[in-house]
Amino acid sequence: MIGRLNHVAIAVPDLAAAADQYRNTLGAKVGAPQDEPDHGVTVVFIELPNTKIELLYPLGENSPIKGFLDKNPSGGIHHMCYEVEDILAARDTLKSQGARILGDGEPKIGAHGKPVLFLHPKDFNGCLIELEQV
Amino acid sequence: MIGRLNHVAIAVPDLAAAADQYRNTLGAKVGAPQDEPDHGVTVVFIELPNTKIELLYPLGENSPIKGFLDKNPSGGIHHMCYEVEDILAARDTLKSQGARILGDGEPKIGAHGKPVLFLHPKDFNGCLIELEQV
Numbered sequence: 310m311i312g313r314l315n316h317v318a319i320a321v322p323d324l325a326a327a328a329d330q331y332r333n334t335l336g337a338k339v340g341a342p343q344d345e346p347d348h349g350v351t352v353v354f355i356e357l358p359n360t361k362i363e364l365l366y367p368l369g370e371n372s373p374i375k376g377f378l379d380k381n382p383s384g385g386i387h388h389m390c391y392e393v394e395d396i397l398a399a400r401d402t403l404k405s406q407g408a409r410i411l412g413d414g415e416p417k418i419g420a421h422g423k424p425v426l427f428l429h430p431k432d433f434n435g436c437l438i439e440l441e442q443v
Numbered sequence: 444m445i446g447r448l449n450h451v452a453i454a455v456p457d458l459a460a461a462a463d464q465y466r467n468t469l470g471a472k473v474g475a476p477q478d479e480p481d482h483g484v485t486v487v488f489i490e491l492p493n494t495k496i497e498l499l500y501p502l503g504e505n506s507p508i509k510g511f512l513d514k515n516p517s518g519g520i521h522h523m524c525y526e527v528e529d530i531l532a533a534r535d536t537l538k539s540q541g542a543r544i545l546g547d548g549e550p551k552i553g554a555h556g557k558p559v560l561f562l563h564p565k566d567f568n569g570c571l572i573e574l575e576q577v
Binding site for chain 2: 310311312313314317319320321322327330333334335336337357358359360362364381383384385386389391402403406408430431433434435436
């Protein structure tokens with residue numbers, strides 16, 4: 310079912326410093342910050358040859374990553390995203406095997422403009438997994 | 444400097460259950476468990492089309508991931524590994540910019556038989572980063 314690793318998302322306490330570090334210290338290809346008000350984050354994309362890293366910084370009062378940064382002030386890996394071909398079929402397979410989908414179980418349009426779901430970390434080795442239909 | 448994302452490593456509390464979940468629930472290509480006594484882990488490799496996931500489980504009394512699982516009993520993302528062409532050049536660049544290398548700063552032979560270094564998580568947004576020379 311799962312295909313490529315679409316991205317790894319890292320919540321960071323200082324977006325400019327983290328982007329600068331990936332660009333200048335680690336020598337990666339780093340994009341410009343993009344506000345995603347619908348998702349409560351500002352994102353910087355880092356293009357690696359085979360996948361992406363997404364630096365996440367809270368945007369607005371109800372950012373979904375504010376609590377994560379309160380608990381992890383240095384930042385940390387927030388989630389990883391696997392690609393799927395059919396997100397509804399993936400969801401139904403997962404639910405039939407007892408895995409919990411976060412929220413109301415319906416795909417939302419994610420930061421890349423594609424349908425996404427998040428799976429419950431306790432059902433997946435403590436990892437927050439995003440599925441994105443590609 | 445950094446190239447491909449070589450792998451994401453997930454520490455898991457039950458290796459058989461996690462491997463089964465990736466194979467049967469998530470439908471990925473999952474290998475057989477491999478003991479790595481020199482590294483204190485048993486590893487299961489998951490091959491995605493563009494990168495690998497490594498499931499890690501403690502092996503022996505002094506496993507480097509035992510403390511992580513004590514703190515995160517459900518498991519969690521333990522580290523991510525970026526490829527570099529020249530690990531000594533990478534180390535020297537990082538050190539010259541103030542980043543801390545774990546251990547004595549000399550590359551060790553990692554679980555894939557290649558030279559690796561680990562960078563201090565507090566210098567990299569709370570993420571434990573492995574560099575592997577490929």
